Amino acid sequence: MVSTSSKSLRYEDLVRNIINCNKCPLHKFRKKPVPGEGPLDTSIMIIGEAPGRYEDEMGRPFVGPAGKLLDYLLSLAELKREEVYITNVVKCRPPRNRDPRPEEIESCLPYLVEQIDIIKPRLIIALGRISGKTLYELMGRKWRGMKAEHGVIIKGKLGDLDLTLIPTYHPAAALYKPDIKKILEKDFSTTIKEEVKKIKSNKVNVRRKNLLDFINQ
Numbered sequence: 001m002v003s004t005s006s007k008s009l010r011y012e013d014l015v016r017n018i019i020n021c022n023k024c025p026l027h028k029f030r031k032k033p034v035p036g037e038g039p040l041d042t043s044i045m046i047i048g049e050a051p052g053r054y055e056d057e058m059g060r061p062f063v064g065p066a067g068k069l070l071d072y073l074l075s076l077a078e079l080k081r082e083e084v085y086i087t088n089v090v091k092c093r094p095p096r097n098r099d100p101r102p103e104e105i106e107s108c109l110p111y112l113v114e115q116i117d118i119i120k121p122r123l124i125i126a127l128g129r130i131s132g133k134t135l136y137e138l139m140g141r142k143w144r145g146m147k148a149e150h151g152v153i154i155k156g157k158l159g160d161l162d163l164t165l166i167p168t169y170h171p172a173a174a175l176y177k178p179d180i181k182k183i184l185e186k187d188f189s190t191t192i193k194e195e196v197k198k199i200k201s202n203k204v205n206v207r208r209k210n211l212l213d214f215i216n217q
């Protein structure tokens with residue numbers, strides 16, 4: 001079992017590497033890199049695509065209007081932001097919010113893989129096409145496009161880790177598109193909420209079992 005302190009040390013090292021990273025051209029355009037934030041002992045990770053303007057200014061993921069919408073969507077799944085770890089596929093803002101290029105994703109991907117390995121989530125919610133496709137590929141699956149894949153529950157392996165992946169649209173895409181917002185509301189209040197419920201009740205059962213084992217010792 002990995003101790004909390006060695007987990008934290010490994011994470012601190014990772015954040016330091018991201019902050020000093022110049023592996024791809026995106027480092028030239030960023031104000032602040034955005035490694036991610038949230039508890040390291042969570043079972044749930046949210047993975048977006050890339051930092052936007054507000055994130056780049058603050059060095060934090062999902063702030064600004066898309067972040068507010070994400071908070072609302074999380075509440076539909078009975079989740080609070082403090083309960084999840086939030087990051088992006090690439091950690092530096094692409095100029096004018098263009099899509100990150102394949103070679104930029106490839107350069108940055110080891111950081112995401114390490115974050116997943118440190119946190120060992122049981123559920124990943126992938127926000128947006130780039131995030132969904134990247135995670136599908138990491139899990140050895142073929143991406144059929146967001147229309148077909150949003151809200152679908154994927155059980156599989158990422159390295160040695162057994163996990164559930166649910167892709168859906170990026171909240172930024174819903175800011176000016178009410179039809180996308182409706183789809184997001186449905187995904188968060190149905191499939192995502194159900195998976196969150198399962199994870200939470202499993203955690204309670206594990207705690208109860210540990211307590212009973214301790215009492216019966």
Ligand code: SF4
Nearest residue numbers: 021024027092107108
């Ligand atoms: S996007 Fe990733 S790989 Fe590129 S400079 Fe930033 S941290 Fe490094």
